[in-house]
Every structure is written in C-alpha cells, then in structure tokens.
Amino acid sequence: MNGRKMYKPITIIFLVLFLLHSPTAYVLDIGAEAILVKITKAFDPNVDPDLIDEDSNGIPDRAHARLLDRVLMDETVPNHDLIVAIYYFNWVQIKKDNTLGSKCLVIQQLYGITCDEIERFSAAIITMGEPKAIQYFIQGAISEFGIQIDLKNYNLSGGLYLRATADFDGDRISNRKEFQQAEGDFNLFIEYAITPQENPNEGEIEIPPLDKGIPLIISPPVNSLLNFGNVPLKTSIVGEFTAQNIGTEPIPFFIWIIGEPEFQIVGERSFLVEPQQTVKFQVKFTPQNFNKVSGILVIEIYGKKYYVYLGGQSSWIQNVISCGTDHRGIGQSITRGDIIIFVLTFILLSIVHKKQGKTHI
Ligand SMILES: [Ca+2]
Ligand SMILES: [Ca+2]
Numbered sequence: 001m002n003g004r005k006m007y008k009p010i011t012i013i014f015l016v017l018f019l020l021h022s023p024t025a026y027v028l029d030i031g032a033e034a035i036l037v038k039i040t041k042a043f044d045p046n047v048d049p050d051l052i053d054e055d056s057n058g059i060p061d062r063a064h065a066r067l068l069d070r071v072l073m074d075e076t077v078p079n080h081d082l083i084v085a086i087y088y089f090n091w092v093q094i095k096k097d098n099t100l101g102s103k104c105l106v107i108q109q110l111y112g113i114t115c116d117e118i119e120r121f122s123a124a125i126i127t128m129g130e131p132k133a134i135q136y137f138i139q140g141a142i143s144e145f146g147i148q149i150d151l152k153n154y155n156l157s158g159g160l161y162l163r164a165t166a167d168f169d170g171d172r173i174s175n176r177k178e179f180q181q182a183e184g185d186f187n188l189f190i191e192y193a194i195t196p197q198e199n200p201n202e203g204e205i206e207i208p209p210l211d212k213g214i215p216l217i218i219s220p221p222v223n224s225l226l227n228f229g230n231v232p233l234k235t236s237i238v239g240e241f242t243a244q245n246i247g248t249e250p251i252p253f254f255i256w257i258i259g260e261p262e263f264q265i266v267g268e269r270s271f272l273v274e275p276q277q278t279v280k281f282q283v284k285f286t287p288q289n290f291n292k293v294s295g296i297l298v299i300e301i302y303g304k305k306y307y308v309y310l311g312g313q314s315s316w317i318q319n320v321i322s323c324g325t326d327h328r329g330i331g332q333s334i335t336r337g338d339i340i341i342f343v344l345t346f347i348l349l350s351i352v353h354k355k356q357g358k359t360h361i
Contacts, residue, residue, distance in 0.1 A: 028072040028084055030091075032065040032124040035117045039141075042111040050186075055133035057164035058176045063186040067175075068124055068162065070190050077194045078169050079161050083127065086158045091123035093154055098147050107145060118145065126151070129159015129246055131276050151275050152248055159246045160215060171196035214301055215247030216273065222299065222306040228285040230313045236286040238266060241297075241308075243281070245273040251301065255281060259295025262286055263310050285312045 037049045040061075052061050071083050100107065104115035125137045134156075138149055161168045164176040173181070175193050182189035210216055219242050220226050231237045245251050254270045257263050266282040273279050283297055295310040 026081070026084060027075060028087065030069065030072055030087070030120045030124060031117075032068050032121065033062055035113075035121045035124075036062055036065045038117065039111075039113060039121065042113060054136050055130045057130055057132065059164050059179045059189075060186070061133070063179065063189050064128065064130075064162075064164075065124065066186055067168075067190050067193055068128055070194065071162075071168075074194075078196075083158055083161065086155045087123055087127045089155045090126045091119060094119045094122045094126075094147075094149070097149050097153075100146055103146065118142065118147070122147070122149070126154050126156060127158040128162040129156045130163045131159075131244060131246060131278075134276060154248065156246060156248050156275065157215060163246070165217070168193050169196040171198075173197060210301065210306055214251065214304075215245065216251050216253070216301065217244045217246060218242070218299060218306070218308070219244075220308060222308055225309040225311055226283070226297075228310070228312040231285060231287050233287050233290070236284050239283045239285065239310075241281050241283070242278050243271065243273055243299075244278040245275050248275050250274050253299055253301040255297060255299050257283070257295050257297055257310075259310065260293040262288055262293045262312060263295040263297075265297075283310065285310070287313055 040047055040049050040052055049062050050060060053059065054061055057064075068083075068087075071077050071080060072087060074080065098115060098119055100115055107118070108114050122138060122142050125133050134151070138151075142149065160166055162175070164179075165174050167174050168178075173192075178192040179189045182192050210218065210222060220239075226239050228237050228239060243253065250272050252270070252272045255265060256269060257265060262285055264284045264286070266284050268281065271279045271281065287293070290313070293312050297308040297310055299306045299308070
C-alpha cells in the first residue's frame, strides 16, 4: 500500500503542526533556574544566588528551581506528565492575567527581565506550590510589577509533590531531607529527589498532607503523638497546631477531643481555611492529679476523621479503667471506630511509656 498519495495538504499541515508542538507539549524547557538567578541579580547584584532561600524552606531557591526544570525537561522522571500539565495550565492562566502590555518594555529596560520570563517564573513558583514563595514572589514582587493574580484560578497541587515537605519520588523522604542528604550538592539533590531510595532508614515525610485528595497540612501531623510530657499539677501547657491549605479551594474542618477532661480545645472549634492560608488552633493540657492521661484530637474534614494522639503525665492502665466506667469528657458523636482508635492509643501510649521508662528510669 502506497500511503504517500493519500496525504492531502491539510493533513501534512496538521502533521507538521503536531510534530512541532508535541515535543514542547511533553518536554518543557522553561529555564526557571536561569530566570531566578536573573531576577535575584537584578534586585541585588552582590547577592550569591546559590545561598538564597527566600521562602525559608531549607532548600536554596536555585536548587529548587533546578529541580523543577529537570522534572519538566525529563520524561523519565516520576510525575513528569502531571507536573508538565500543571505548569502548562498555570502558564496559560498567567498569560491571561498579565495585563502589563506595553509596560513590559519598560520593565525589560529597567530590570532586564522580559514579560515572557516573568510569566514563566510566576507559573514555576505557583506550580511548585511553596506557600511562602507564592506569598513573597507572586503576592509580593510580581504584584508590584502590576500583575494581579487570583490564586483560585490556578492549580496549586504541584505543591503536593514539589514543596520542601512533600515527597516527590514517593520514597518517604521529604524533598527537604533529600537536600540535606545531598550535603549542599544541587545536582545530587535533584538525583536524590527524583530517584526513590529502596530502603530509606532515616526517611519519613516530615509533615504529610492528609491525603492526596485533601491538600491540608496539619502540624503536628495526624496519626502522630503529641506528648505534653510532665506538667506541674493544675498548671496548663498549650500545644499549638497549624492547618495550612495548599490547595485552591477553601477547606472547612471541625475539631474536638475524645478522652480525659485534662485536654481542652482553646477557642474556636470550626474553621474554614482559605487557599494558601494557615489557621492555628490550640489544645490545652491541665493535669488534675498525678495520673498519666491520654486523649485524642479528632479533626473532621469532609466527613472523614483524622486523629492526633495526646498524652501527658499519667498511668495509662488507670485511664483504661476510668474510660470503661466513666464517660465524662467523651463527645456525643463517638463511633465504634473512634473507640477502637481510642484503645489503640492506649497501646501506643504504653509503648511510648515503656520506651521512656527504658531511657529515663
Ligand atoms: Ca527555598
Ligand atoms: Ca523523596
């Protein structure tokens, strides 16, 4: 079969357009690192761009930008297609939002930065989803150029993979920890960040988001134990939590305590976290006697419950008895699952108690 004669001119045009566009559609070279260096040099020529960590996330911004460049350029990197799609979406949106028009030329003359570079850089920062970088560069510097951005129109979910506390390659070593393990070598950091380690020893994600569907980062993280330690009788110690929304939609949640009355929520119990915002809430521990006590902070989001275990000076055996016979302090909406979790907490606390016993006694 001779296919050559079957091609009509229009087909050839489409084929050429496809060939021209397909490599750029899947492999992007946006030069985020180069633009970052250019922008930082434009504002302060004496600065060493290798040392800048403007968003204080523990990864020099230049190394972080190089990571994004690599992810977008290299099809073999995990999550490549996803991040390309997110970046492309954000880049299209920033092009719509950039109303500088003829002012672009003025900015170029003043700072040597083109509007194309501003757009690529903005899309890069939004795609990496580091809230403080977005605050500093997008809501700060870029808005001073005159570009107003409503983050609701952007896709911030790249942060679930690229921000410092996220885990890009899914080996349970956070990106920040991958950087620490590379001991300042930017290229080694990138290799570590995109290559899952088979047996990570020290690795664990620092503050994981609740799950991929809920871009809320609770700290101290859910499923962890917040131990208030030994607190003098009748005095209070306050533990502070933060819930950071790294997504694009507002997230509502409720909190309450299951367990001993020694643990109490200070202030508000229901929250609405706007995109890129952080809310704080507090749990207070006030020992009433010399027993060890334990409780659970329940965080309910979209009907799902997440738990942070609370502990303080007590004897855990006594608590099990007191909970079985006395339901004071236990909320109305307890389910069987809650009770199972509650019992598991005591097991968990007992392990912690034994471990502490070994080291301190
Ligand atoms: Ca940084
Ligand atoms: Ca990792």
